[in-house]
Amino acid sequence: MKFPNGPQTPVVVQMLRWIVNPMLFMEACAKSYGEIFTLRLDKNLPPLVIVSNPQAQQQILTTDTKELEAPGDLNKVFEPLLGKHSVISISGAEHQRHRQLLMPPFHGERMRNYSQVITDVTKQVISQYQIGKPFNIRSATQAITLRVIMQAVFGLHEGPRAEKLQKFMSELLEKASSRLSVALLYFPALQRDFGPINFWGNQMRLQQEADKLLYEEIRERREQADSSRTDILSLLMAARDEAGQPMTDEELRDELMTLLIAGHETTATALAWALYWIHKLPSVRQKLLQELDSLGDNPDPGTVFKLPYLNAVCSETLRIYPVAMLTFPRKVRTPISLGGYELEPGTVLLGSIYLTHQREDIYPEPKQFKPERFLERQFSAYEYLPFGGGARRCIGLAFAQLEMKLALAQILSSKELELVTKGEVRPKRRGLVTGPDRPIEMVVRSQRQVKSPILQTTTV
Numbered sequence: 001m002k003f004p005n006g007p008q009t010p011v012v013v014q015m016l017r018w019i020v021n022p023m024l025f026m027e028a029c030a031k032s033y034g035e036i037f038t039l040r041l042d043k044n045l046p047p048l049v050i051v052s053n054p055q056a057q058q059q060i061l062t063t064d065t066k067e068l069e070a071p072g073d074l075n076k077v078f079e080p081l082l083g084k085h086s087v088i089s090i091s092g093a094e095h096q097r098h099r100q101l102l103m104p105p106f107h108g109e110r111m112r113n114y115s116q117v118i119t120d121v122t123k124q125v126i127s128q129y130q131i132g133k134p135f136n137i138r139s140a141t142q143a144i145t146l147r148v149i150m151q152a153v154f155g156l157h158e159g160p161r162a163e164k165l166q167k168f169m170s171e172l173l174e175k176a177s178s179r180l181s182v183a184l185l186y187f188p189a190l191q192r193d194f195g196p197i198n199f200w201g202n203q204m205r206l207q208q209e210a211d212k213l214l215y216e217e218i219r220e221r222r223e224q225a226d227s228s229r230t231d232i233l234s235l236l237m238a239a240r241d242e243a244g245q246p247m248t249d250e251e252l253r254d255e256l257m258t259l260l261i262a263g264h265e266t267t268a269t270a271l272a273w274a275l276y277w278i279h280k281l282p283s284v285r286q287k288l289l290q291e292l293d294s295l296g297d298n299p300d301p302g303t304v305f306k307l308p309y310l311n312a313v314c315s316e317t318l319r320i321y322p323v324a325m326l327t328f329p330r331k332v333r334t335p336i337s338l339g340g341y342e343l344e345p346g347t348v349l350l351g352s353i354y355l356t357h358q359r360e361d362i363y364p365e366p367k368q369f370k371p372e373r374f375l376e377r378q379f380s381a382y383e384y385l386p387f388g389g390g391a392r393r394c395i396g397l398a399f400a401q402l403e404m405k406l407a408l409a410q411i412l413s414s415k416e417l418e419l420v421t422k423g424e425v426r427p428k429r430r431g432l433v434t435g436p437d438r439p440i441e442m443v444v445r446s447q448r449q450v451k452s453p454i455l456q457t458t459t460v
């Protein structure tokens with residue numbers, strides 16, 4: 001089978017570069033081999049064809065699944081954490097069934113319920129930071145997004161079980177973020193429990209503790225059914241597929257874990273990056289504050305959501321260092337022609353969100369943070385794709401955007417923050433997401449009053 005060009009270095013060298021700094025590796029390959037190239041990371045697995053051309057991205061994301069599928073078995077890397085029944089691990093009709101059951105809590109009317117939760121949780125978390133005392137911004141944004149997703153999923157983030165679960169989730173994600181953990185995911189032979197000092201074993205034990213709590217919660221909900229509850233777990237328990245079947249306990253556990261993990265770490269990282277850029281570039285902060293202040297005190301969430309400059313800042317944050325650097329893999333089922341190459345069945349394709357967002361021809365000066373580019377022109381869904389697309393497009397897209405905007409609005413309107421960390425912070429693989437390569441420290445300088453209140457006229 002002929003594949004697009006790519007590095008000829010031994011697989012183990014390619015795998016190490018992939019684990020240590022995939023962004024740099026992809027950039028180097030794009031320079032040498034162009035917008036479609038092949039990586040060989042494992043001699044027992046098919047090579048990976050990496051794509052960063054928008055037309056090719058469109059073809060990959062819109063081709064009928066009979067020709068190009070997005071199989072869950074290629075996401076095995078997530079299975080130890082999310083389980084076999086997670087929407088991420090399953091394929092075909094089963095995958096569609098889970099998406100249909102999972103999507104309603106993330107649509108229109110439901111989203112409004114989350115606005116208050118996001119604003120309240122952000123206020124609580126940010127009020128804990130004292131004036132003049134530096135703190136790690138990612139810890140703050142993680143606390144916000146974990147509490148918000150706990151509240152959205154379970155309808156509560158207080159009480160002993162919720163607190164224990166939050167603690168386990170934080171520890172689990174912290175461990176999953178290390179390079180060692182990423183390496184273990186890519187080398188399944190090392191995924192063994194070697195006793196109490198063992199890294200993988202410790203991670204599994206934490207996961208078992210979290211599972212115990214999740215199953216307890218599911219059992220209690222089944223015993224005390226309450227049709228007035230509107231949290232995601234209640235909606236999922238009440239949902240029926242086309243055959244009238246509900247989700248099993250195992251399916252529920254895996255989807256809860258998926259939503260807690262996918263819905264927490266991603267948005268926390270995006271928020272941390274946004275706060276970094278806003279405070280690194282005084283002109284960005286000034287324009288944003290001007291726009292936010294024009295809404296007065298306690299602005300309506302629907303109006304905040306539609307603010308053009310805030311939207312541009314959030315979009316640019318997810319462009320420059322996309323939290324997910326790749327789409328999930330797609331597999332060729334019938335021969336296709338892509339970017340001048342004839343690809344055979346079995347070829348595995350990955351859309352490089354990172355490389356697409358770094359294209360000079362679409363985003364002039366791609367390494368510069370410039371929200372204005374999103375005010376000056378519209379980008380197609382294949383030039384700008386932080387949430388992927390097609391059959392596996394992110395389920396939490398609207399939720400993440402709402403959370404980013406409302407949390408930023410709340411933080412910026414109430415506190416004068418300052419960046420303590422000096423110099424450039426670069427992206428680095430942090431477990432499942434692309435995060436900052438070192439802690440970003442910030443400090444609260446003072447409380448902030450909204451400067452020019454005007455009357456509110458709109459509602460959500």
Ligand code: HEM
Nearest residue numbers: 262263266270324327328387388389392393394395396400
């Ligand atoms: C800034 C925040 C986020 C980013 C950048 C992001 C990005 C992505 C990307 C790139 C994909 C893969 C899409 C593809 O392959 O075409 C994805 C899938 C997914 N995301 Fe997100 N996501 C975010 C937040 C969330 C949130 C808040 C949730 C849920 C509460 C969520 C749940 C999911 C799920 C369940 C999938 C798997 C969909 C499937 O396999 O069918 N994500 N996300």
